[in-house]
Amino acid sequence: MSLPEDVIQGSRLAISRLLTQVENNTPEGRQVLDFLFPYTGKAHLIGVTGPPGSGKSSLVNQLAKEYRQSGGAGGRTRQVGILAVDPSSPFSGGAILGDRVRMRDLAGDPGVFIRSMASRGALGGLSASTSAAAQVLDAAGFEIILIETVGAGQAEVDIARLAHTTLVIEAPGLGDEIQAIKAGILEIADIIVLNKSDQAGADAAERALRSMLELAHPLPHVFDSHHGTTVIQQVKETAGWITPIHRTIATEGKGISELIQWIAHHAKYLHDSTEWLRREHARWQATLDELLRESLVARWRSSVPEERYREIVQRMVARSISPWRAVDLLTDKKDA
Numbered sequence: 543m544s545l546p547e548d549v550i551q552g553s554r555l556a557i558s559r560l561l562t563q564v565e566n567n568t569p570e571g572r573q574v575l576d577f578l579f580p581y582t583g584k585a586h587l588i589g590v591t592g593p594p595g596s597g598k599s600s601l602v603n604q605l606a607k608e609y610r611q612s613g614g615a616g617g618r619t620r621q622v623g624i625l626a627v628d629p630s631s632p633f634s635g636g637a638i639l640g641d642r643v644r645m646r647d648l649a650g651d652p653g654v655f656i657r658s659m660a661s662r663g664a665l666g667g668l669s670a671s672t673s674a675a676a677q678v679l680d681a682a683g684f685e686i687i688l689i690e691t692v693g694a695g696q697a698e699v700d701i702a703r704l705a706h707t708t709l710v711i712e713a714p715g716l717g718d719e720i721q722a723i724k725a726g727i728l729e730i731a732d733i734i735v736l737n738k739s740d741q742a743g744a745d746a747a748e749r750a751l752r753s754m755l756e757l758a759h760p761l762p763h764v765f766d767s768h769h770g771t772t773v774i775q776q777v778k779e780t781a782g783w784i785t786p787i788h789r790t791i792a793t794e795g796k797g798i799s800e801l802i803q804w805i806a807h808h809a810k811y812l813h814d815s816t817e818w819l820r821r822e823h824a825r826w827q828a829t830l831d832e833l834l835r836e837s838l839v840a841r842w843r844s845s846v847p848e849e850r851y852r853e854i855v856q857r858m859v860a861r862s863i864s865p866w867r868a869v870d871l872l873t874d875k876k877d878a
């Protein structure tokens with residue numbers, strides 16, 4: 543059998559090999575992706591973002607276990623793919639002992655595939671290769687794909703664009719970090735998870751998060767009591783989705799099945815509204831733009847002599863031409 547067929551059959555070796563090619567952006571990898579594309583679109587992509595140490599990896603582990611054991615809200619076990627983009631993630635090679643212990647529950651389960659994405663590589667290429675890796679797992683039959691990324695600026699926004707559902711993980715006791723959350727992170731949060739709710743300061747953290755939500759979306763909010771966990775809901779005007787703040791204790795597995803219910807609830811909302819389609823459009827348009835940019839720049843660079851390019855840069859450094867003038871000169875190929 544060929545590599546793409548093996549991937550569709552779910553061969554772990556084939557998936558690993560293809561993911562390596564995808565990460566290295568090889569022509570063969572792109573060819574296989576091209577073949578696999580019609581087989582994608584079935585998976586629910588779940589972004590998990592937030593500051594380092596908030597418990598993203600712990601939660602991803604627990605979510606994967608729960609999806610495998612009970613299948614979550616659907617009652618059907620599903621295959622789970624995990625993509626760890628967080629460079630500090632225990633999935634990314636340099637695992638400390640505690641992280642290995644946590645992961646042992648998942649290792650050896652053929653229904654779970656874990657891959658860490660290198661954060662090195664071409665500038666801006668990480669979101670493209672993460673998207674491609676998600677397509678590989680999607681085509682291979684992984685219906686749930688968890689994508690962990692550290693909340694460090696553009697990365698979480700890119701992941702949010704890639705994911706259907708974005709979880710923003712916060713924890714008490716991360717100092718002033720709660721205040722430092724940009725309004726942007728609340729914009730991308732479909733579900734806010736207050737992890738480590740066993741720790742002191744959980745109530746204060748929840749109040750802080752709630753007031754940030756109120757600032758971002760000044761609309762009436764709903765208080766709800768959910769399995770002993772207070773869930774504060776805030777009406778998000780634009781999307782019509784009520785962003786909950788949900789408490790968990792990842793290390794004890796507390797609040798996990800309820801979190802899976804929230805995720806399922808969100809998926810249902812996306813499908814029942816036009817939001818799923820809207821996000822798909824936004825996602826593929828962004829992908830197309832990125833690929834176009836990459837390909838046009840590469841093609842153009844190969845048509846311009848290296849000395850000419852360096853000369854133009856040199857003239858900018860000497861302030862004899864502006865960057866805008868440089869672009870005009872290089873693209874119009876006019877003499878200057």
Ligand SMILES: Nc1nc2c(ncn2[C@@H]2O[C@H](COP(=O)(O)OP(=O)(O)O)[C@@H](O)[C@H]2O)c(=O)[nH]1
Nearest residue numbers: 594595596597598599600737738790791792793
């Ligand atoms: N007390 C407590 N510790 C937790 C909880 N969740 C995770 N941790 C611990 O917090 C540390 C960081 O967790 P990790 O999942 O690696 O965070 P990440 O950097 O966001 O991926 C680890 O030592 C975990 O064992 C929790 O709910 N309560």
Ligand SMILES: [Mg+2]
Nearest residue numbers: 599628631632
């Ligand atoms: Mg991590």
